[in-house]
Amino acid sequence: MLNVKNLSGGYGTSFLVTRIHFDLKPQENLFLIGPNGSGKTTLFKLILGLIDKNEGEISIDGKILNKPIDSAHRVAYIPQIHEQPFDYSVFEMVLMGRSSHINMFSNASTIDIKITENAIALLGITHLRDKSFNKLSGGEMKMVLIARSICQQAKIIVMDEPYANLDYKNQAQLSKAIHSLNKEGFSFIISTHNVSHINIKSSVLLIKNGKQIQFGAACDILNNDTLTTLFETPMRINRINSENGDVQFVCT
Amino acid sequence: MNITLRQMLKNSKLLIPSLLLISAILVIVSLGFGYYKLNLRDVFNYIFGTSTDPFAKQVIENIRLPRVLSAFFIGLSLSASGAAYQGVFKNPLVSPDILGVASGCSMGAALAILLDLSYFYIQLFSFGFGLITVAITYALSINIRSSMKIAMILTGTMIGSLCFSIITLMKYFADVNDQLPEITYWIAGSLSKTSSTAILFSLPFMVVGFLILYFMSNRINVLTLSKDEALSLGINVKLNMRIVILASTMMCSGAVSLGGQIMWIGLMIPHIARGLVGNNYRKLLPVSALIGGIFLLLVDNTIRSLFMMELPIGLLISFIGAPFFYMLIKKGGLK
Numbered sequence: 049m050l051n052v053k054n055l056s057g058g059y060g061t062s063f064l065v066t067r068i069h070f071d072l073k074p075q076e077n078l079f080l081i082g083p084n085g086s087g088k089t090t091l092f093k094l095i096l097g098l099i100d101k102n103e104g105e106i107s108i109d110g111k112i113l114n115k116p117i118d119s120a121h122r123v124a125y126i127p128q129i130h131e132q133p134f135d136y137s138v139f140e141m142v143l144m145g146r147s148s149h150i151n152m153f154s155n156a157s158t159i160d161i162k163i164t165e166n167a168i169a170l171l172g173i174t175h176l177r178d179k180s181f182n183k184l185s186g187g188e189m190k191m192v193l194i195a196r197s198i199c200q201q202a203k204i205i206v207m208d209e210p211y212a213n214l215d216y217k218n219q220a221q222l223s224k225a226i227h228s229l230n231k232e233g234f235s236f237i238i239s240t241h242n243v244s245h246i247n248i249k250s251s252v253l254l255i256k257n258g259k260q261i262q263f264g265a266a267c268d269i270l271n272n273d274t275l276t277t278l279f280e281t282p283m284r285i286n287r288i289n290s291e292n293g294d295v296q297f298v299c300t
Numbered sequence: 301m302n303i304t305l306r307q308m309l310k311n312s313k314l315l316i317p318s319l320l321l322i323s324a325i326l327v328i329v330s331l332g333f334g335y336y337k338l339n340l341r342d343v344f345n346y347i348f349g350t351s352t353d354p355f356a357k358q359v360i361e362n363i364r365l366p367r368v369l370s371a372f373f374i375g376l377s378l379s380a381s382g383a384a385y386q387g388v389f390k391n392p393l394v395s396p397d398i399l400g401v402a403s404g405c406s407m408g409a410a411l412a413i414l415l416d417l418s419y420f421y422i423q424l425f426s427f428g429f430g431l432i433t434v435a436i437t438y439a440l441s442i443n444i445r446s447s448m449k450i451a452m453i454l455t456g457t458m459i460g461s462l463c464f465s466i467i468t469l470m471k472y473f474a475d476v477n478d479q480l481p482e483i484t485y486w487i488a489g490s491l492s493k494t495s496s497t498a499i500l501f502s503l504p505f506m507v508v509g510f511l512i513l514y515f516m517s518n519r520i521n522v523l524t525l526s527k528d529e530a531l532s533l534g535i536n537v538k539l540n541m542r543i544v545i546l547a548s549t550m551m552c553s554g555a556v557s558l559g560g561q562i563m564w565i566g567l568m569i570p571h572i573a574r575g576l577v578g579n580n581y582r583k584l585l586p587v588s589a590l591i592g593g594i595f596l597l598l599v600d601n602t603i604r605s606l607f608m609m610e611l612p613i614g615l616l617i618s619f620i621g622a623p624f625f626y627m628l629i630k631k632g633g634l635k
Contacts, residue, residue, distance in 0.1 A: 097531075133392065200533065
């Protein structure tokens with residue numbers, strides 16, 4: 049579905065990523081792993097079309113993306129949580145996902161409102177519908193933003209460090225939501241430092257100093273040597289069988 | 301209790317119609333206030349064209365109606381444009397003067413007064429200079445390599461204070477007997493010179509500006525999010541921001557060229573409206589606009605009926621606005 053070929057770009061000279069190469073299939077997830085300042089966010093912004101690329105090509109289902117407007121219907125973005133200067137209700141936040149489908153001078157149609165309600169229901173956050181966004185917990189905010197991405201009708205959802213600042217329960221809930229949305233046909237690109245969130249069936253892209261170190265299936269790539277070199281810290285990675293029969297990574 | 305009342309107002313479909321009704325009643329009742337006493341019957345007689353008193357008719361037509369409508373629409377425009385500016389600059393502390401609009405308008409007016417031009421040109425200069433000031437602010441800020449929003453606020457403040465220095469310089473050259481008081485009075489904000497031609501000049505800009513903002517309210521909501529979020533939602537941030545700024549500036553310049561610098565309203569009223577209906581601009585804009593119109597009209601009525609002499613309305617509003625602002629900061633309602 050998503051194809052990234054030889055992608056280079058960034059702002060200035062310090063935040064550059066060079067020659068990134070990967071692809072993402074429907075219903076699969078890609079985890080982006082790298083130390084702080086390795087270019088993960090820059091790569092996200094390139095994929096979303098928020099900054100111009102110097103070289104390379106991003107295409108989805110064979111269609112090359114050039115403008116942010118092109119990307120909006122295909123790729124959605126969930127930034128790290130921050131408080132908004134102006135607070136909105138959950139429903140209003142999710143409805144904003146429809147923006148690219150609504151004409152500049154128009155109001156939301158009944159179809160837009162129905163799609164919004166469906167997205168809220170799909171994420172199981174109907175009870176939060178009228179709550180104010182800024183008062184939600186970090187985990188709930190993620191759910192709302194995922195609902196907004198679904199409203200946007202993007203099949204690929206890019207999440208910047210979604211597990212940061214979440215407690216174990218919320219982390220588990222987020223993983224569950226991602227897993228069930230995979231079945232609905234959505235794919236996620238997720239940056240993280242913590243390998244325990246990585247499902248064995250996912251693909252992994254290791255990035256350091258703006259350069260791609262490795263890309264491939266998680267089970268092939270994640271081992272003691274690669275992680276130790278990547279983070280410049282001795283690391284040991286184990287595989288354990290989780291309750292639902294999946295294999296999970298544990299890092300020590 | 302507080303929260304339930306707020307929830308009720310937020311979800312109520314009746315709030316905007318009731319504010320409209322209050323506005324209409326207030327406009328009619330206000331025609332009766334002033335030095336020359338008119339009772340409601342005179343006003344209704346005028347409205348239904350059955351007036352027998354030619355003097356009452358003249359007072360209403362030439363003095364009261366332009367003044368009452370000016371007060372209402374100036375309050376409306378400053379409040380709505382204030383709310384819109386706050387949204388695009390993602391800052392609830394922003395007021396309509398943030399880009400130097402009001403200072404530019406005042407400078408234009410002062411220049412026209414200094415050149416001994418007629419009232420029409422004072423208004424025209426004022427309006428034109430307001431637009432030019434914002435255009436200059438915008439042009440200068442796009443060359444700055446930092447966030448657009450901070451660049452514009454900083455350049456706006458710079459241009460605003462530059463305009464103010466120029467006005468002070470003009471005051472030195474102004475004729476002490478008639479020009480200087482006029483400039484001073486104009487800057488203080490006053491509704492005493494509003495005429496039907498003056499309001500007819502400003503009204504189209506105010507109305508068109510408001511309609512643009514209202515129909516774009518969904519986009520203004522998205523513009524209050526971070527730039528990356530707004531872009532990734534598929535919004536042309538630059539274009540949308542430009543249109544909102546242009547429409548707000550049209551409204552604000554229209555208001556200031558009509559009534560001079562009336563400060564605080566554009567900061568105070570949107571904040572009250574946010575407390576009532578939340579931040580969704582679809583509701584916030586009309587509610588803010590109507591409350592602003594009602595508020596300024598009430599203040600003007602108070603002045604006209606309490607004082608025998610003509611006090612600049614801008615001064616009175618500052619007396620209300622400054623303590624209000626302190627309360628806002630103290631309450632910590634601002635981030």
